[in-house]
Amino acid sequence: MTSPRPSLSSVQVPSAPAAGLPRVGIAGATGFAGRELVRILAGHPGVRLETAMSSGTSGSPRALPGFARIWDGEVVPFSADALAATDIALLALPDAAAAGLVPGLIGAGVRVIDLSGTFRLHDVEARRRWYPDGASYAGASVYGLTEHHREAIRTARLVANPGCYPTAALVALQPLAAAGLLDGDVAVDAKSGISGAGRTPTERTHFSECHGNVAAYGVFEHRHTPEIEQALGRTVTFVPHLVPLDRGLLATSYARVRPGTTAGDIAAAFEAAYAGAPFVRVTGEALPEIKHVAHTNFCDVGWRFDAATGRLVLVSCLDNLVKGAAGQAVQNLNVMLDLDERTGLRP
Numbered sequence: 076m077t078s079p080r081p082s083l084s085s086v087q088v089p090s091a092p093a094a095g096l097p098r099v100g101i102a103g104a105t106g107f108a109g110r111e112l113v114r115i116l117a118g119h120p121g122v123r124l125e126t127a128m129s130s131g132t133s134g135s136p137r138a139l140p141g142f143a144r145i146w147d148g149e150v151v152p153f154s155a156d157a158l159a160a161t162d163i164a165l166l167a168l169p170d171a172a173a174a175g176l177v178p179g180l181i182g183a184g185v186r187v188i189d190l191s192g193t194f195r196l197h198d199v200e201a202r203r204r205w206y207p208d209g210a211s212y213a214g215a216s217v218y219g220l221t222e223h224h225r226e227a228i229r230t231a232r233l234v235a236n237p238g239c240y241p242t243a244a245l246v247a248l249q250p251l252a253a254a255g256l257l258d259g260d261v262a263v264d265a266k267s268g269i270s271g272a273g274r275t276p277t278e279r280t281h282f283s284e285c286h287g288n289v290a291a292y293g294v295f296e297h298r299h300t301p302e303i304e305q306a307l308g309r310t311v312t313f314v315p316h317l318v319p320l321d322r323g324l325l326a327t328s329y330a331r332v333r334p335g336t337t338a339g340d341i342a343a344a345f346e347a348a349y350a351g352a353p354f355v356r357v358t359g360e361a362l363p364e365i366k367h368v369a370h371t372n373f374c375d376v377g378w379r380f381d382a383a384t385g386r387l388v389l390v391s392c393l394d395n396l397v398k399g400a401a402g403q404a405v406q407n408l409n410v411m412l413d414l415d416e417r418t419g420l421r422p
């Protein structure tokens with residue numbers, strides 16, 4: 076005998092947050108990163124999810140089946156005016172769309188967390204080369220790698236949320252750069268699940284092309300290379316690969332450390348960077364795996380050190396849609412609103 080289905084009235088739906096909370100809007104809510112933002116922010120106790128938008132400017136509001144019993148709102152057509160009426164806008168849009176929108180939002184007094192790459196590079200020439208659409212914006216942005224820029228994020232008007240590959244690479248390498256331990260160039264070999272490329276399939280990301288396949292791409296041409304180099308202040312050879320996973324990203328970084336560096340110095344650099352950081356799990360010699368971080372906001376990092384030669388291999392991994400995109404954006408939102416960094420993000 077089948078048990079009776081619960082009536083809709085008996086199903087727990089998150090209660091509506093109280094009025095008076097900061098109003099947040101999401102542009103790109105029908106995309107991979109935007110949907111993850113809706114899922115997280117619908118249950119966030121410190122903000123009110125005011126509006127979530129698709130790309131078209133006409134059409135009717137629609138409920139997305141994937142949000143049922145998570146968020147009882149409807150995705151509405153895109154409106155810059157409605158975004159400008161929020162307190163914080165989260166943009167999960169293509170680069171050019173974000174570039175066109177940000178100056179007006181900042182001008183209207185809205186704080187912005189932009190998930191695109193448009194505002195991540197601070198050098199104007201580099202921005203002109205890698206993100207020509209965003210090069211005309213003269214305002215400042217704060218790079219949103221939360222663990223390394225918390226103080227600046229707290230008061231930022233525009234947070235440039237980091238790329239997924241740079242987040243994984245920099246969680247591993249930035250503590251060593253900050254401690255002055257790196258010697259020479261570094262190489263980052265990274266593998267990402269297909270959702271990193273967004274929702275619209277291309278020949279490279281089509282299921283039939285990527286199922287059962289691993290392929291390198293973007294060698295010397297990927298826009299995440301200058302982003303990693305900007306943070307580390309040294310040349311980086313970055314080679315991304317697509318692997319047949321829906322989500323998750325693993326970066327293996329190869330570096331040399333300065334002569335005389337000990338295993339204790341390396342451990343101390345990580346301890347200094349991440350003591351008390353709720354979303355970085357330092358695993359030491361136990362190298363992390365994608366399954367340990369999928370669907371969470373954790374970035375795990377471990378390493379092996381060959382003291383005889385000074386070679387260091389670091390492995391870091393995260394979920395590209397969470398710590399690599401929406402989760403880190405909400406972590407930054409929490410910092411901007413002076414909330415506990417974990418609000419809405421507990422696994």
Ligand SMILES: NC(=O)c1ccc[n+]([C@@H]2O[C@H](COP(=O)([O-])OP(=O)(O)OC[C@H]3O[C@@H](n4cnc5c(N)ncnc54)[C@H](OP(=O)(O)O)[C@@H]3O)[C@@H](O)[C@H]2O)c1
Nearest residue numbers: 103105106107108129130167168172191271273274395400
């Ligand atoms: N995917 C990742 O793992 C990841 C990680 C870090 C950062 N990011 C960045 O986050 C942004 C979104 O990525 P995604 O993977 O979520 O992309 P996506 O799946 O392709 O989604 C793009 C979203 O933007 C909307 N959109 C497209 N053009 C627009 C326009 N001109 N005006 C308003 N809305 C528009 C789309 O609406 P419709 O559905 O109506 O077309 C959709 O909601 C990108 O800049 C990406 O680089 C992505």
